[in-house]
Amino acid sequence: MSENIVTIIGICLLIGAMAKSSQVGLHVWLPMAMEGLLSRAFLKLHYMREHPVWSLGPLKSYFLLGKIQDKGQYAGNYLKFKLDNESDLLACLSHLGSSETTREAFVFKDNFFKFWFAGFVEGDGSFIINKTGYLEFKVTQSSVDAQVLFYIKKALGFGKVRIQDKNNNTHCFRVRDKQGLFNIISILNGNLFLQTKKQQFKLWVDAYNNVYKANIICLDNINKPSLKDSWLCGFTDAEGCFTCSITKVNDKPRIGGLVIIRYILSQKGNFEQMKHIADILNGKTHFLKQYGCYNVTVNTTKLPLVVDYFTRYPLKTKKYIVYFNWIKIYELIRDKKHLTGQGFSLIKKYTQNLTRLGA
Numbered sequence: 590m591s592e593n594i595v596t597i598i599g600i601c602l603l604i605g606a607m608a609k610s611s612q613v614g615l616h617v618w619l620p621m622a623m624e625g626l627l628s629r630a631f632l633k634l635h636y637m638r639e640h641p642v643w644s645l646g647p648l649k650s651y652f653l654l655g656k657i658q659d660k661g662q663y664a665g666n667y668l669k670f671k672l673d674n675e676s677d678l679l680a681c682l683s684h685l686g687s688s689e690t691t692r693e694a695f696v697f698k699d700n701f702f703k704f705w706f707a708g709f710v711e712g713d714g715s716f717i718i719n720k721t722g723y724l725e726f727k728v729t730q731s732s733v734d735a736q737v738l739f740y741i742k743k744a745l746g747f748g749k750v751r752i753q754d755k756n757n758n759t760h761c762f763r764v765r766d767k768q769g770l771f772n773i774i775s776i777l778n779g780n781l782f783l784q785t786k787k788q789q790f791k792l793w794v795d796a797y798n799n800v801y802k803a804n805i806i807c808l809d810n811i812n813k814p815s816l817k818d819s820w821l822c823g824f825t826d827a828e829g830c831f832t833c834s835i836t837k838v839n840d841k842p843r844i845g846g847l848v849i850i851r852y853i854l855s856q857k858g859n860f861e862q863m864k865h866i867a868d869i870l871n872g873k874t875h876f877l878k879q880y881g882c883y884n885v886t887v888n889t890t891k892l893p894l895v896v897d898y899f900t901r902y903p904l905k906t907k908k909y910i911v912y913f914n915w916i917k918i919y920e921l922i923r924d925k926k927h928l929t930g931q932g933f934s935l936i937k938k939y940t941q942n943l944t945r946l947g948a
Contacts, residue, residue, distance in 0.1 A: 702744050705823035705905065707780040708814070709741075712827020714786075716793035722800050724793065726764040726773045729753060734907040735760040737826070747772060767801055779808030782820065783859045813865055816894065821866065822902040829854050829908065831915035833940045848927050848936055850918055852895045854885040870894055892919060907946070914942040 710728065717725040726748075730738055738750045741762050747769045753761040764773055774794055781787045791807045798805055814820035829852065836847035852872075856863055860874070863883045867874045871894055872887035887895050896919060904912055918939045926932030 699744070701819045701902070703776060704780065704814075705819040705826075705902075706741065706744075707777055707782075708820040708823025708825075709737075709827050709905075710777060710823075711781060711783050711786045712824050716789050718793060718796045722796060724765070724770055724797055724800060726770060728762045729759055730761070730906075732758045732760050737906045738762040740905060745772070745776075770797060771801075771803075774805060778805070779810055780820075782810055782814055783856070783862050785858055814869075816869055816898050819902045821898065822904060825854065825899075826904050826906040826908055828856060831908070831911050831943070833915065833918050833936070833943055835937070835940065848889075848918070848922060848933075850889050850892070850915065850922065852887040852892065855880075855882050857882045859883070870898075889919075889922060911943060911946050914939045914946070 713728050713730065715725075715727045715729070717727060719725075728738065728741065732752070735750065738760055742748050742750050747766075748762055748764045750760060750762050753759045764770055774797065777790060778794070781790055787807075787810070794805055794807050797803060814824075831850070831852055833848065833850045836849070852870075854863070854866060855877075857880075860876075860883055863885050864874050866872075867885045867887075870885070870887050871891045872885050875884045875886060876882075877884055896916065899912060899916075903909060918936050921927050921932050921936055927936055
């Protein structure tokens with residue numbers, strides 16, 4: 590598929606997102622149905638920037654979408670604020686009853702999110718207790734992947750997403766109120782797997798009991814993660830890596846089975862837990878002395894279980910785009926097309942995409 594066709598497809602998808610987000614020129618239908626005037630359109634276009642189509646087109650298209658997002662949102666917000674009078678504005682701000690914003694406060698019955706969230710928290714979550722006993726729950730991400738934090742906020746129905754550090758370009762999802770902290774405890778209690786994280790969680794729950802005079806008992810997780818739940822998906826979104834390496838001889842790539850792809854998980858400590866993950870994936874566990882961490886690695890010939898798992902449990906962060914390119918390499922190797930000139934050229938293109946995306 591040519592870059593022009595990919596770009597046209599991307600523009601069509603963008604127009605759809607602009608219409609759904611009530612951008613300027615397509616702004617008439619939505620203003621009175623939104624739960625907030627400033628955030629929703631930004632969210633939808635932020636999701637659009639992560640669509641796999643944009644990783645296939647020219648890089649300038651990706652940045653063009655960012656320009657449209659910034660300018661279009663500014664103009665759309667200006668038009669939305671032009672309501673008839675102040676009472677209309679207040680009514681719009683307080684309206685929480687549209688079809689796309691009404692939801693249950695919790696998703697306990699949604700096992701995909703519950704176990705995905707537990708895995709993601711084990712990788713990127715923090716249970717914070719300050720010197721005065723103040724409690725906070727936080728998940729931090731790079732700002733380019735902030736959409737996953739909005740996904741978490743929407744699924745939970747509480748918490749806040751904010752810029753954490755402008756210099757380091759990070760966002761965070763945080764919960765500080767008593768009820769929100771209790772809800773986090775309810776979701777994670779008995780669902781954590783890594784020993785170090787369970788110890789941190791217990792200290793945090795003890796602090797909650799002390800501050801709020803509660804009597805919550807920490808539950809141990811008697812069910813280890815498996816390929817039949819989404820814990821590994823969440824943990825991969827936080828700590829996983831999909832790589833491709835091409836062996837060179839005399840500074841020239843050789844065609845003939847010298848393309849190696851890997852799925853990798855890294856973690857400090859927690860050897861028994863990492864070994865369990867390696868066992869269910871037919872992978873191997875290695876200790877990297879220089880980093881003081883354990884790596885679970887699944888190499889090319891052992892990848893069918895990994896591929897089947899992520900087909901059933903799709904990734905939720907920017908790593909989905911990395912995986913989208915990585916799986917194309919896997920399919921070319923599986924079908925022996927890496928032995929042909931055309932197939933090998935495609936592999937080099939997808940590998941460059943992995944590098945560009947920071948894999």
